[in-house]
Amino acid sequence: MKFDILTLFPEMFNSLKESIIGRAEKNKAISINLVNIRDFSTDKHKHVDDMPYGGGAGMVIKPDVVYDAFNSVKSENAKVIYLSPKGKTLCQDKVESLAKEEHLILLCGHYEGIDQRVIDKIVDEEISIGDYVLTGGEIPAMVLIDSVSRYIDGVLNKESIEDESFSNGLLEYPQYTKPDNFEGEKVPEVLLSGHHENIRKWRRQKSLEVTYMKRPELLENLNLTNEDKKYLENLKEGGK
Ligand code: 4GO
Numbered sequence: 013m014k015f016d017i018l019t020l021f022p023e024m025f026n027s028l029k030e031s032i033i034g035r036a037e038k039n040k041a042i043s044i045n046l047v048n049i050r051d052f053s054t055d056k057h058k059h060v061d062d063m064p065y066g067g068g069a070g071m072v073i074k075p076d077v078v079y080d081a082f083n084s085v086k087s088e089n090a091k092v093i094y095l096s097p098k099g100k101t102l103c104q105d106k107v108e109s110l111a112k113e114e115h116l117i118l119l120c121g122h123y124e125g126i127d128q129r130v131i132d133k134i135v136d137e138e139i140s141i142g143d144y145v146l147t148g149g150e151i152p153a154m155v156l157i158d159s160v161s162r163y164i165d166g167v168l169n170k171e172s173i174e175d176e177s178f179s180n181g182l183l184e185y186p187q188y189t190k191p192d193n194f195e196g197e198k199v200p201e202v203l204l205s206g207h208h209e210n211i212r213k214w215r216r217q218k219s220l221e222v223t224y225m226k227r228p229e230l231l232e233n234l235n236l237t238n239e240d241k242k243y244l245e246n247l248k249e250g251g252k
Contacts, residue, residue, distance in 0.1 A: 041166035075130035095149030099138030111163035120149035185218035
């Protein structure tokens with residue numbers, strides 16, 4: 013997977029080079045190319061923004077510099093994403109489908125945004141990371157890169173994707189490690205038993221329980237087994 017990021021603040025992405033995503037880049041599982049939109053300014057003061065036509069506060073990023081930055085990285089199969097509160101909210105299904113693309117170009121706005129004409133000309137899709145306003149699209153772009161990269165071969169081991177929250181539509185079961193007694197709190201006995209079938213069953217039940225307690229709406233569109241349904245019925249009975 014190739015990511016090209018069009019931004020006025022490429023240094024903001026330094027934190028992305030840490031940990032798993034940094035290692036994935038070193039291993040060439042993904043490539044992250046930062047493009048400074050300012051490098052495409054043609055005036056001697058390197059201006060990239062100007063006052064909004066019609067008046068109002070703030071500055072708007074000029075369409076021509078964004079277009080030139082885009083043209084420097086575009087490819088036949090590239091999908092261009094603009095990070096914006098106007099976009100559809102990112103979800104795990106969307107993350108999974110984006111991971112099948114070969115080239116993503118992420119456009120990050122700042123200030124009051126980008127001239128609409130270049131957005132209309134180059135952007136395939138607007139994506140938001142949630143219903144709130146940020147000072148720029150950089151953090152949303154990092155969220156997208158992090159979540160999508162987890163699905164690229166060679167970034168994680170397979171099990172961590174299969175077991176995690178959302179991958180089966182449920183939230184993840186609780187995890188424990190040493191010590192087996194922490195401030196008087198014991199690790200659930202079944203996890204020390206070595207009985208793999210009982211552990212699998214316990215984890216499934218905990219996933220159902222934590223989803224029911226914290227995000228019950230997630231249970232609505234799931235294909236649950238009869239055993240799952242029976243367990244949930246018992247939970248609800250107990251709550252009465
Ligand atoms: C994206 C961009 C919020 C999001 C943004 C979001 N705010 N919720 N701000 O994903 C253009 C100028 C948009 C600032 C940018």
